[in-house]
Amino acid sequence: MFSAATLRIDELPAEERAVYETLKPERLPQHVAIIMDGNGRWAGHRSLKRFLGHQQGAKSVQLVMETASRIGLPWLTLYAFSLENNLRRPRAEVNFLMRLLKSYLESNVQRMMDNNVRMKYIGRTHELPAEVQEKMRWAEEATAGNTGTTLTLALNYSGRSELVDAFRGLFTEMKQKHQSAEHITEEDIRRHLYTAHMPDPDLLIRTSGEMRLSSCLLWQIAYTEIFFTERYWPDFRGIHLLEAIAGYQLRERRYGGLSDSVGEVEEDLDKIKIVTS
Ligand code: FPP
Numbered sequence: 001m002f003s004a005a006t007l008r009i010d011e012l013p014a015e016e017r018a019v020y021e022t023l024k025p026e027r028l029p030q031h032v033a034i035i036m037d038g039n040g041r042w043a044g045h046r047s048l049k050r051f052l053g054h055q056q057g058a059k060s061v062q063l064v065m066e067t068a069s070r071i072g073l074p075w076l077t078l079y080a081f082s083l084e085n086n087l088r089r090p091r092a093e094v095n096f097l098m099r100l101l102k103s104y105l106e107s108n109v110q111r112m113m114d115n116n117v118r119m120k121y122i123g124r125t126h127e128l129p130a131e132v133q134e135k136m137r138w139a140e141e142a143t144a145g146n147t148g149t150t151l152t153l154a155l156n157y158s159g160r161s162e163l164v165d166a167f168r169g170l171f172t173e174m175k176q177k178h179q180s181a182e183h184i185t186e187e188d189i190r191r192h193l194y195t196a197h198m199p200d201p202d203l204l205i206r207t208s209g210e211m212r213l214s215s216c217l218l219w220q221i222a223y224t225e226i227f228f229t230e231r232y233w234p235d236f237r238g239i240h241l242l243e244a245i246a247g248y249q250l251r252e253r254r255y256g257g258l259s260d261s262v263g264e265v266e267e268d269l270d271k272i273k274i275v276t277s
Contacts, residue, residue, distance in 0.1 A: 006116070006148060008070040012238070016067060019242040027249050029202035031075035032068070032241070033224075035216050036060070038208025038232030051096050056234035058104050062111065067238025069115040069149040075198050076151050079216050083124065083158040098132050101155070105139040112139070116148030122194035123157030124165075150198070157194075159218030166192035166219075195220055203248045205241075207233045223255050 012020055036057060043053030061078060068076040081097060089097075105119075112119060119139045126133070136155075169192040170184070190196060200220040206212075209230040213221070227244045229236075252259055 007072045011070050012067065016239045016242055019239055019246060020071060022246055023242070024249055028071065028073065029245060029248060030073075031077065031199050031201045031203075032073060032245070033077040033079065033201040033204045033217055033221075034064070034236075035079045035204070035206040035214060036233040036236075037206060037210055039234055041208065042232035042234040050093065051100075053232075053234055054097060054100055058100055060233055060236045061104065062108060063237055064241050065117060065149070065151050066111070066115055067241055068151075069117050070238075071242070073149055075201075076149055077122075077154060077195075077198075077201065077217070078151070079154045079157065079214075081123075081153075081155045081157070082214065083156055083161055084215070086127075086156050098129055101153075102132055102135045105135045109139050109142050112143045112151070113146065116146045117143060118146040118148070118150045119143045120150055120152040121155055122152055122162070123155045124161060125155050127156050152195075152198070154216070158215040159213075160215050162194055162217075163189075163219060165194070189219065193219060200224065202253075203227060203244065205229065205244050207231055207236050223253070225251050225253065 009017065009020060039053035039057040040050045041053070042056065043050050046052075061080075064078075065076065080101070085097070086094060109119075111117075119136075119142075121136055121140070125136065128136075166189055170188055173179075173192075174181075174184075195217070200222070201217060201224045203226075204213075204216065204221055204224045205227045206216075207229055209228065211228050217224075225248050227247055229240065229244070231240060
């Protein structure tokens with residue numbers, strides 16, 4: 001948990017601070033996940049090449065990470081590169097994204113240190129190019145001692161492949177322990193996910209107006225509030241994160257239960273008339 005001493009609200013730009021001041025600090029989400037989408041369209045609308053959209057998207061990553069750390073958001077997860085992106089995009093674009101990731105890490109580790117941000121990854125990262133993995137390890141190790149926001153990049157990730165990996169892990173464990181399938185619990189599956197060390201997201205944001213989950217954290221978002229915005233990722237800034245949090249705070253989370261404002265529930269089924277017409 002963040003203590004008031006680790007918050008850096010005074011470092012927020014004035015417009016972000018104004019939104020922050022409308023928030024209830026005791027109801028801040030613990031974990032926000034973002035599906036960053038719209039880099040290509042952002043570039044296309046400006047008659048620019050797609051790679052410039054990705055480059056500008058990397059700037060948004062930096063700025064949103066900074067706002068998250070200033071407000072004391074413990075977990076920020078960014079869906080940066082899906083397994084499908086890896087398989088279905090032109091090789092030249094995938095190569096560019098890999099180079100961009102490497103140079104992002106190289107030039108942002110100092111900023112992460114300044115912001116007390118810890119770098120983590122989820123996904124089949126062992127399938128990424130060796131030199132990218134090396135840079136990823138370097139950034140993770142350099143920031144491992146930081147105690148503020150944990151920034152997790154989902155890379156070569158998909159929720160379905162994560163579940164396959166979790167079931168494989170669980171199956172291996174069960175074989176070793178000679179356990180049978182009827183003893184499997186939700187907790188067994190949870191602890192074999194890539195995200196076993198973190199809480200489920202409270203809020204999932206998707207940019208660019210697409211209303212899909214695209215295999216993002218499929219198990220973990222069972223009770224997550226979802227916020228869709230038309231804004232393309234390269235235009236997304238800290239203030240938009242804060243606005244999404246403000247919207248989240250207006251929602252009532254019920255986790256499948258009832259709200260406190262619901263009155264008495266009729267227990268005598270014979271008294272209930274079902275109207276069919
Ligand atoms: C979706 O836009 C975005 C991606 C596939 C890549 C996300 C990458 C970044 C935000 C930049 C680099 C990230 C880091 C962490 C340095 P799209 O290309 O699918 O856009 P479109 O749907 O408009 O074509």
